[in-house]
Amino acid sequence: MNELELIARLTRSLPANESVIVGAGDDCAVLDFGLPDRWLLFKTDAVVEGVHFDQKAAPEQIGHKALARCLSDVAAMAGTPSCALVTLGLPRRFDPGFVEAIYDGMKKLAVRHGVAMVGGETVANPDRVLISVSLLGLVPKQKCIRRSGALAGDAIFVTGQLGGSLAGKHLEFEPRLAEARWLAEHFPIHSMIDLSDGLASDLRQILQSSQVGAELLSEAVPISRAARWLARAAAPAKTPLQAALTDGEDFELLFTLAGKKAVPLLDAWKKAFPDLQLSCIGKITQKPGLKIQGKKGLHPLTVHGYVHFQES
Amino acid sequence: MNELELIARLTRSLPANESVIVGAGDDCAVLDFGLPDRWLLFKTDAVVEGVHFDQKAAPEQIGHKALARCLSDVAAMAGTPSCALVTLGLPRRFDPGFVEAIYDGMKKLAVRHGVAMVGGETVANPDRVLISVSLLGLVPKQKCIRRSGALAGDAIFVTGQLGGSLAGKHLEFEPRLAEARWLAEHFPIHSMIDLSDGLASDLRQILQSSQVGAELLSEAVPISRAARWLARAAAPAKTPLQAALTDGEDFELLFTLAGKKAVPLLDAWKKAFPDLQLSCIGKITQKPGLKIQGKKGLHPLTVHGYVHFQES
Numbered sequence: 001m002n003e004l005e006l007i008a009r010l011t012r013s014l015p016a017n018e019s020v021i022v023g024a025g026d027d028c029a030v031l032d033f034g035l036p037d038r039w040l041l042f043k044t045d046a047v048v049e050g051v052h053f054d055q056k057a058a059p060e061q062i063g064h065k066a067l068a069r070c071l072s073d074v075a076a077m078a079g080t081p082s083c084a085l086v087t088l089g090l091p092r093r094f095d096p097g098f099v100e101a102i103y104d105g106m107k108k109l110a111v112r113h114g115v116a117m118v119g120g121e122t123v124a125n126p127d128r129v130l131i132s133v134s135l136l137g138l139v140p141k142q143k144c145i146r147r148s149g150a151l152a153g154d155a156i157f158v159t160g161q162l163g164g165s166l167a168g169k170h171l172e173f174e175p176r177l178a179e180a181r182w183l184a185e186h187f188p189i190h191s192m193i194d195l196s197d198g199l200a201s202d203l204r205q206i207l208q209s210s211q212v213g214a215e216l217l218s219e220a221v222p223i224s225r226a227a228r229w230l231a232r233a234a235a236p237a238k239t240p241l242q243a244a245l246t247d248g249e250d251f252e253l254l255f256t257l258a259g260k261k262a263v264p265l266l267d268a269w270k271k272a273f274p275d276l277q278l279s280c281i282g283k284i285t286q287k288p289g290l291k292i293q294g295k296k297g298l299h300p301l302t303v304h305g306y307v308h309f310q311e312s
Numbered sequence: 313m314n315e316l317e318l319i320a321r322l323t324r325s326l327p328a329n330e331s332v333i334v335g336a337g338d339d340c341a342v343l344d345f346g347l348p349d350r351w352l353l354f355k356t357d358a359v360v361e362g363v364h365f366d367q368k369a370a371p372e373q374i375g376h377k378a379l380a381r382c383l384s385d386v387a388a389m390a391g392t393p394s395c396a397l398v399t400l401g402l403p404r405r406f407d408p409g410f411v412e413a414i415y416d417g418m419k420k421l422a423v424r425h426g427v428a429m430v431g432g433e434t435v436a437n438p439d440r441v442l443i444s445v446s447l448l449g450l451v452p453k454q455k456c457i458r459r460s461g462a463l464a465g466d467a468i469f470v471t472g473q474l475g476g477s478l479a480g481k482h483l484e485f486e487p488r489l490a491e492a493r494w495l496a497e498h499f500p501i502h503s504m505i506d507l508s509d510g511l512a513s514d515l516r517q518i519l520q521s522s523q524v525g526a527e528l529l530s531e532a533v534p535i536s537r538a539a540r541w542l543a544r545a546a547a548p549a550k551t552p553l554q555a556a557l558t559d560g561e562d563f564e565l566l567f568t569l570a571g572k573k574a575v576p577l578l579d580a581w582k583k584a585f586p587d588l589q590l591s592c593i594g595k596i597t598q599k600p601g602l603k604i605q606g607k608k609g610l611h612p613l614t615v616h617g618y619v620h621f622q623e624s
Contacts, residue, residue, distance in 0.1 A: 007434060017395070096318060099322065
């Protein structure tokens with residue numbers, strides 16, 4: 001049983017109440033607490049030593065990553081992050097300077113995005129450092145973008161370049177908050193997700209939630225320089241395209257909107273964000289399944305992204 | 313450096329924004345998101361295998377405890393819990409039935425208190441199970457009770473009986489949500505906290521936040537039966553009173569209100585909660601410090617509660 005299967009099993013019959021607009025299964029939970037025009041976004045995400053970072057990572061980078069992952073989920077729903085709580089699991093013997101530097105990394109990012117850090121707790125996790133961040137955000141009800149809204153005929157877009165994040169980006173990425181809000185403000189985006197487990201996996205989340213399929217254009221997938229050289233070093237070696245499709249932790253935005261809006265979007269994007277690539281990488285289809293158009297024609301895409309753990 | 317010192321250092325200069333009413337340093341963060349009459353309560357709390365539970369605990373009990381601890385913090389501010397997210401750190405090989413039973417324990421408690429479980433995540437924590445729960449609640453602005461409102465002349469009250477929670481109560485306690493809301497509704501409570509680290513430690517939190525002192529009456533401290541027999545088994549043995557003062561995880565309510573309201577409260581409480589003991593255990597003093605009145609007179613209370621970890 002992998003992570004996705006386990007989560008499906010655990011979330012089958014969760015208790016709900018009248019405040020729940022979206023429960024488990026999207027980038028954030030969406031809650032109606034009685035504000036006239038806005039919903040709350042509620043998210044938690046954890047990073048673990050030896051899993052999401054290793055001893056080569058600077059503590060400031062670890063803190064940055066822990067908060068940035070949550071911010072990226074709020075971005076995926078076109079929201080604005082507001083308040084964070086931090087749970088710090090620490091071995092019984094720890095270096096206070098190391099822990100303070102983790103906090104420094106979080107604080108810098110929080111200040112940049114107007115996020116208040118409102119407390120949390122420290123807890124003994126004897127074998128390794130674990131940081132879990134809980135985040136509250138807000139989103140205008142009319143602008144909240146879910147995974148489940150993709151329609152046949154939509155064009156599929158992705159920001160940035162994909163793959164090879166382990167070479168460094170995963171510790172330093174800036175969550176695409178401004179870009180996501182700009183998208184929601186200016187275009188009728190049908191569905192959105194942030195790329196955490198790899199394009200192939202995360203696009204499948206949109207397809208499953210929206211009950212549609214997709215065709216990707218292999219030539220259109222933006223491949224990062226890091227993906228090109230990490231792919232060769234992988235064992236077994238991957239092609240750079242495979243790396244771009246399956247490497248985790250890109251933290252770019254993947255979204256869809258009606259095909260006829262594709263060209264106006266690309267034009268407007270170039271003016272708004274001249275330094276960030278935006279690529280149209282395929283289209284949403286009525287027929288379920290994920291296919292890719294390569295030099296040898298259209299064939300099913302069988303690769304998957306990062307799978308967090310396997311059951312015994 | 314112990315947990316309290318570390319937290320003091322980490323929370324010295326946290327980023328804030330206009331939504332923050334109470335940040336780090338109370339049972340929950342208190343946030344103003346623009347609701348006319350209510351504030352949001354925001355809390356996170358984690359339990360770790362080998363620290364907060366061992367392999368003798370049933371998985372349903374582990375799940376119950378993980379959520380109940382957070383609910384107890386919302387109770388301590390007289391709030392109503394609303395939505396929870398669950399972060400589950402799991403070894404790479406795990407028994408899905410065990411994990412489902414943890415969820416079952418949480419679900420039962422959530423349903424009983426009207427709490428929606430709105431998602432969360434699973435993450436690899438290779439060496440042990442860790443469960444972090446994030447909770448959102450609501451509290452009427454006029455009824456929110458903080459740690460910092462204790463005044464000289466207040467009577468100090470505690471619900472239930474203290475000590476010996478490790479004998480079983482820590483896995484099965486019911487958070488005092490109804491009792492706390494009743495208190496806030498019917499009496500002008502000045503300060504409140506839930507007992508997690510032991511009476512001596514948690515009362516010091518109120519004293520420090522409120523910049524006051526306290527005198528306890530040793531004979532008035534309600535000692536549980538479990539404290540009486542666990543105290544003898546402790547190495548080095550404690551007196552039952554020491555156990556009641558220092559054992560962690562009672563999850564009872566500790567609160568203060570003006571001394572002249574003490575008798576009316578005790579009368580009303582007996583009618584409202586005939587099955588739950590309420591004890592007046594001392595008074596708040598202008599002079600800082602925590603003292604205890606025993607058979608040999610008034611002397612400083614030097615014992616402390618549970619300290620989570622020590623720095624190298």
